[in-house]
Amino acid sequence: MKIVDLSATIYHNMKVYPGDPQVRINIVHTYQTHEWELRELSMGTHTGTHVDAFSHMHVGGQTIDKIPLEKFCGKAWVANPQEILPKQCGLVFREEANIDLLEKIIAxxxxxxxxxxxxxxxxxxxxxxxxxxxxLVNLDLLPVDQSFLFYGFPLKIKDGDGSPVRVVAILE
Structure with missing residues (x-):
C-alpha cells in the first residue's frame, strides 16, 4: 500500500484566490511561556486544497455539515476527457476540465x-x-488506467460552504 498526499501545505500569507481572506497563522502559546504550543488560524473555507459544499455556489444548497460522509471518499480514477469515463467512480482531472465535459461527467x-x-x-x-x-497537488503521482481509494474529509463547519481538507489517495 502506498499513500499519496494530494494536499497543498497551508502556511502564513500563502497565495489565495483574489478577494479571499489572507491566511494568518499566529503563535499564541510556546513551550517557554505555557509548556505547550498553540497556533491561531485565520483563513477562508476555500483555502489551499479544499472541498466545496453544494451551498458554495447555490442558494439553498446543502452545507458541508449536512452532506453524508460517504460522499467524501471512495474509489477514484484519473479521468481522460477523450476516453469513456468510468461509472459511479470519483473523477480526478490532471488537466483543465471545462464546461464542455458536463454532460459526459453527469452521465x-x-x-x-x-x-x-x-x-x-x-x-x-x-x-x-x-x-x-x-x-490538489501531486496529481502526477496518481496511476493511470487503475483505480485507487480517495479520501478528503472536511471539517464539520456548521452551515459551511466548504472546508480545507487533507486529501490522500491510497494505491494498491
Missing part, C-alpha cells in the same frame, strides 16, 4: 470530481450535487 455519475476544473464546470457540478475538490 458517469461520479460522487465527486477533483483536480483542475474551471469555475463554470464547478458551478454546474455543484448544482447537480456532485462534490468538487480543487487546488
Amino acid at each position: 458517469a455519475q461520479p460522487p465527486f470530481v477533483a483536480g483542475v476544473i474551471t469555475a463554470d464546470l464547478e458551478r454546474e457540478l455543484l448544482r447537480q450535487e456532485i462534490i468538487t475538490y480543487t487546488d
